Ligand SMILES: Nc1ncnc2c1ncn2[C@@H]1O[C@H](COP(=O)(O)OP(=O)(O)O)[C@@H](O)[C@H]1O
């Protein structure tokens with residue numbers, strides 16, 4: 001197990017370097033000049049030259065990459081052009097708000113999606129199965145921002161259950177939670193739809209395996225077969241799905257934050273885009289990618305905890 | 314004395330394109346306490362389906378459409394689901410064909426045995442674990458106390474088969490069904506496994522059904538034998554009777570296809586040409602006719618389904634009398 | 641030499657096979673609904689100029705936020721534009737995005753994935769590493785960053801979304817190729833000395849196509865959702881061009897007076913995504929039942 005953890009940690013480090021590298025070359029591969037992009041309408045030849053020198057854009061690419069990587073690994077992702085603050089610090093400052101949204105959303109998604117997927121699989125072909133799959137199909141088909149708007153319309157304006165704003169400046173945990181509830185629900189249910197679909201197919205596969213038939217032959221009660229013996233087997237593919245959907249749900253989180261006017265990474269990144277703050281945008285992209293890699297590392301550790309065969313090798 | 318386990322006219326089917334496809338048809342057999350019944354036949358002849366369906370374990374949309382499965386006189390197929398669950402594992406145990414996939418890969422062996430014990434008995438976790446060690450010792454797993462918390466992948470195929478056997482006998486069932494308990498094992502451990510099963514049967518006075526396609530195993534272990542082909546029993550009798558004078562051409566072909574210890578070395582084996590028919594495309598008349606060496610149109614082999622005929626030693630063949638006179 | 645009769649037999653047999661295949665499709669309700677649904681949408685998009693009762697961009701400040709009526713089926717927005725006409729024209733943008741994104745990301749992803757699955761050695765390892773890293777970047781964010789850098793014309797949005805979603809296609813393609821690689825006909829092609837490129841183009845890709853077609857329909861749905869998201873954030877095709885995302889965003893400000901604006905635009909998007917997903921699921925079930933395994937987990 002210690003080896004396994006060490007290996008996961010090593011892979012995490014390598015992936016981080018990979019992210020920085022890919023981000024660097026991706027940004028350079030996009031046609032267009034960052035300096036020109038940042039200056040926009042204010043681009044005079046002199047201003048361009050100064051900015052390029054400041055960003056190191058006049059150096060050979062490999063040298064730029066070396067400097068970029070060295071700095072990035074020390075946590076230096078440049079300065080926000082607009083605020084003059086370090087870009088990374090600015091991004092990290094908006095992480096807690098987004099992280100609480102993402103965590104709450106994921107928790108809802110798992111709490112709703114996994115049981116629904118299990119029930120659909122157990123009742124394969126029944127009305128329940130068809131209904132769950134239909135709802136799940138609708139869940140992945142409506143744009144998340146539209147679901148957010150509709151939820152505000154129904155649950156805030158019409159019923160007054162939740163505030164329409166996804167955040168509040170008032171202090172207090174419960175106040176914050178009250179404002180977080182609706183955005184988290186909207187984000188969570190869209191991801192739940194995916195998780196339900198994939199849990200169902202993973203469970204169907206497991207329920208057809210020999211050891212389940214053995215458990216039945218031994219008289220183990222059906223609910224224990226489904227919710228304990230089969231579900232733990234299905235959990236590895238389900239976790240893999242959660243890893244894949246996490247990156248996707250971060251994209252949705254940006255939209256949800258916009259709908260609910262909730263401060264966070266999404267609004268910071270949007271601000272960066274609108275202000276043409278190249279460094280800030282780049283820092284935002286890198287931090288989100290790093291979050292995905294971190295989650296995947298944690299999931300790798302969990303796979304090992306769930307399936308003993310994966311710990312070896 | 315009444316049988317510990319008895320099937321009467323068991324017929325199981327799955328829905329087909331036009332009509333139901335019968336996987337097993339009109340199977341009747343019985344086994345008494347302390348006795349071993351061997352069920353033999355090529356793979357695909359319906360041995361496994363016979364017993365999974367009698368335990369209500371045939372996967373959907375498969376279904377038993379006729380017959381009874383009597384465990385000490387009680388028809389399992391008429392029990393309510395909860396009663397059937399309580400019976401399975403407790404009073405009738407089954408060890409399935411493939412030991413490599415029969416254990417749950419993500420649970421420790423101790424957890425899996427505990428799960429079975431606690432499904433039937435109100436015992437604590439620690440008591441169940443102690444019992445698991447005893448059971449593993451009983452199926453002769455070395456260092457059982459140390460191995461009990463291992464995961465299935467840490468055991469060899471033979472050892473996994475023993476663990477599955479331990480689970481099947483955990484609650485002292487009256488009947489044990491062992492589906493090809495040696496097929497997946499090394500030759501060296503096959504004999505040990507069979508001896509273990511024999512010992513368990515004798516110690517507890519269980520009735521045992523031994524599914525196999527190895528006639529050598531039948532000769533050594535069984536008291537009576539039922540030969541299956543294409544979902545039906547084609548010949549049945551005591552081992553002595555059937556081995557001395559097989560009556561069905563299929564049984565005869567099976568004997569010809571195995572090496573005979575007493576035969577002079579160099580005798581050629583004659584495997585049966587072709588393979589058993591797909592349940593959806595069984596021929597009219599005798600299902601074995603297309604592969605039969607004694608087939609005759611005059612006797613109705615291709616048009617009339619033969620019935621199991623005979624008292625004690627019975628066979629279903631239109632040409633029985635001809636075979637007996639020439640044998 | 642084949643005789644005429646043999647030829648006729650062969651033709652008849654092929655026709656029978658084709659009929660059986662067609663029956664497989666027509667018997668699948670999801671596939672039929674999806675196929676007909678998408679066909680309808682294409683017809684609406686093509687016929688938009690004739691179908692739409694009004695110009696989608698003509699404003700009328702005397703008639704803003706009108707209730708639905710016989711002339712304005714879904715009412716008007718805050719600039720007095722006909723919502724129904726904007727939605728009908730919006731289908732053009734969505735379908736173009738779906739189509740071209742799939743075209744680009746599928747060609748690029750298929751080739752990259754096929755090479756990554758077939759090449760072996762350092763090339764395979766390098767490509768797999770790059771694909772894995774790219775998968776860590778949230779695709780929508782990547783598309784957003786690319787659009788930000790390239791500007792928000794329709795072309796650049798299509799390109800940005802295509803680039804952002806290519807790694808996923810490549811990953812699916814590779815996993816499919818890995819199951820094809822060990823098959824005998826690949827061995828045989830190698831044995832008769834075909835070059836790797838020829839094998840990939842002539843044998844690997846054609847055999848991997850069924851799952852890739854499924855991926856294509858599903859990625860078209862994803863692309864349409866992504867474009868709508870960009871539009872909603874104001875980073876998509878710029879107003880006054882009607883796109884469904886734009887209509888939702890504009891409708892949001894008038895949500896309490898005329899909720900129908902945002903709601904109906906959302907329904908248009910959902911309709912498109914549902915029919916594409918039904919089509920994809922239907923293709924998955926009918927093209928090759930085994931395929932569930934290959935693609936199911938990655939989507
Ligand atoms: N659930 C099922 N659905 C359809 N056909 C089945 C099913 N289970 C088994 N069969 C078919 O029934 C026949 C008998 O199978 P089985 O009992 O496993 O044979 P055996 O155990 O003698 O090798 C085989 O042709 C098999 O393909």
Ligand SMILES: [Mg+2]
Nearest residue numbers: 360361362410
């Ligand atoms: Mg069998």
